[in-house]
Amino acid sequence: MSLLAEAVVAAGLVDTLSATGPLTVFAPNNDAFSALLGELGVSKDVLFADKTLLTAVLTYHVLTGKVLKADIPLGRAIEPVGGGFFKIEALADAVKITDGRNRLTTILSTDTVASNGVVHIVDRVLLPANKDIVQTAQATPSLSILVEAVVAAGLVDTLKGKGPFTVFAPTDDAFAALLVELGVTKDALLADTELLSTVLTYHVVPGRVLKAEIPLDTPITTVQGQAIRISASLQITDASNRASGITATDIFNTNGVVHLIDKVLLPAA
Numbered sequence: 001m002s003l004l005a006e007a008v009v010a011a012g013l014v015d016t017l018s019a020t021g022p023l024t025v026f027a028p029n030n031d032a033f034s035a036l037l038g039e040l041g042v043s044k045d046v047l048f049a050d051k052t053l054l055t056a057v058l059t060y061h062v063l064t065g066k067v068l069k070a071d072i073p074l075g076r077a078i079e080p081v082g083g084g085f086f087k088i089e090a091l092a093d094a095v096k097i098t099d100g101r102n103r104l105t106t107i108l109s110t111d112t113v114a115s116n117g118v119v120h121i122v123d124r125v126l127l128p129a130n131k132d133i134v135q136t137a138q139a140t141p142s143l144s145i146l147v148e149a150v151v152a153a154g155l156v157d158t159l160k161g162k163g164p165f166t167v168f169a170p171t172d173d174a175f176a177a178l179l180v181e182l183g184v185t186k187d188a189l190l191a192d193t194e195l196l197s198t199v200l201t202y203h204v205v206p207g208r209v210l211k212a213e214i215p216l217d218t219p220i221t222t223v224q225g226q227a228i229r230i231s232a233s234l235q236i237t238d239a240s241n242r243a244s245g246i247t248a249t250d251i252f253n254t255n256g257v258v259h260l261i262d263k264v265l266l267p268a269a
Contacts, residue, residue, distance in 0.1 A: 001121075003033035003044070010048040011055045021116035022066035026097065028125045029108070036125040056082055060100075060128045066117050069095070069110040075212030084128040087210060087250065097122065100129030100252050129254040133159045133167055136253050142260070145175040145186070152190040153197040163255035164208035168228075168236065168246070170264040178264040198224055202238070202267045208256050211249040226267040236261060239268040 004027055008014055017023065028036075037044060048054060059082025072078075072095075077085040086099045088107070097105040105124035112119040134156055137143045146169055150156055159165065170178075179186055190196060202224035211234075214220075219227035226239045234246040244263035251258040 001027060001029060003030045004028055006044075007033070007048060007054060007058060011051055011058050013055065013058055017062070019116065023117035024063040024065060024067040025117065025119045026061045026105075026107070026122050026126065027119050028061070028122050032105075032122060032124050056128060057125065058082070060084060060086075060126050061122075068118055069107075069120070075210065077208060077210055077213070082128065084254070085208070085252070086126060087212075097126060098250065098252065099126040100254070101127045101131075102252055103127065129252055132254045133163075133165060133256055133258060135160075136251060136258060137169060140169075140251075142171045142173075143169055145172045146170060148186075149175070149190060149196055149200060153193055153200050155197065155200055159204075159255075161255065165223075165256040166205040166207060166209040167256065167258045168203045168205075168244075168261045168265065169258050170203065170244075170261050171247070174244075174262050174264050198267060199264065202226060202228075202265050203261075210257055211246075211259070222267075224267055228265060236265060238265040240266040242266060 008017060017025070033044075037047060040047065060080050062081045063078065064081055072088050075087055075089055077087060079085050084100045086097055088095060088097050095107045095110075097107065099105060103124065105122045105126055107120050108123050109121045112121070131139065134147070134150065137147050137150070150159060159167070175186070179189060182189070202222050204223040205220055206223060214230050216230060216232050219229060221227050228239070229237045230246070231237070234249070236244045236246065238244065242263065242265070244261045244265055246259050247262050248260040251260070
């Protein structure tokens with residue numbers, strides 16, 4: 001834990017972490033910091049000299065309040081003092097954290113009680129999100145048509161806004177199937193900006209809703225105004241009574257979360 005102690009001193013956070021609290025700290029071990037230097041391609045001196053980055057990273061590991069292992073809200077958004085969010089899940093082999101950049105970290109040991117809180121040891125340094133919803137879609141090869149559609153509909157600035165938003169993102173295969181269903185070409189669909197905007201905003205829910213937080217079998221109102229329903233098997237029923245499957249969940253961003261779906265949702269005509 002010596003590198004963490006050095007980092008805390010370099011960031012000027014000693015007094016913060018020595019305060020009355022209580023606090024919960026997810027503490028990366030030395031191997032975790034060494035791995036981070038390789039991942040970022042920087043030296044320890046360079047990282048520790050960047051006080052802004054170091055402070056953002058370290059405060060992303062700290063929660064207000066004392067959260068023991070038994071009290072962790074598994075699968076739900078956890079908001080550290082530095083802003084952003086991450087989640088913790090009990091997977092088959094270990095308890096793992098998904099950070100803002102969708103990297104997995106294993107919790108190696110839990111519930112080391114300190115005078116002002118509790119410490120959990122982790123094997124990887126957590127990093128806050130660095131891409132918004134649009135940037136995440138642009139970096140996902142299977143969402144290229146969605147990106148084109150968002151640009152054509154003039155929704156880029158909206159989806160780069162503060163949010164938070166939850167986006168049910170249709171894959172390229174989902175859009176290809178929609179073109180056949182509607183009997184139109186991609187160019188014709190992208191040119192109909194009014195229809196396109198209506199359809200795309202039907203895929204956006206205000207607020208951040210992780211998989212574990214989805215209100216099952218309950219109407220969920222979208223930004224477009226009409227509702228969708230999601231079953232326990234993660235099937236979405238749209239207002240046109242069509243079913244779409246959620247194929248990937250909880251892709252985190254600076255301004256929300258994205259879930260991939262295999263069929264474009266359509267509001268009622």
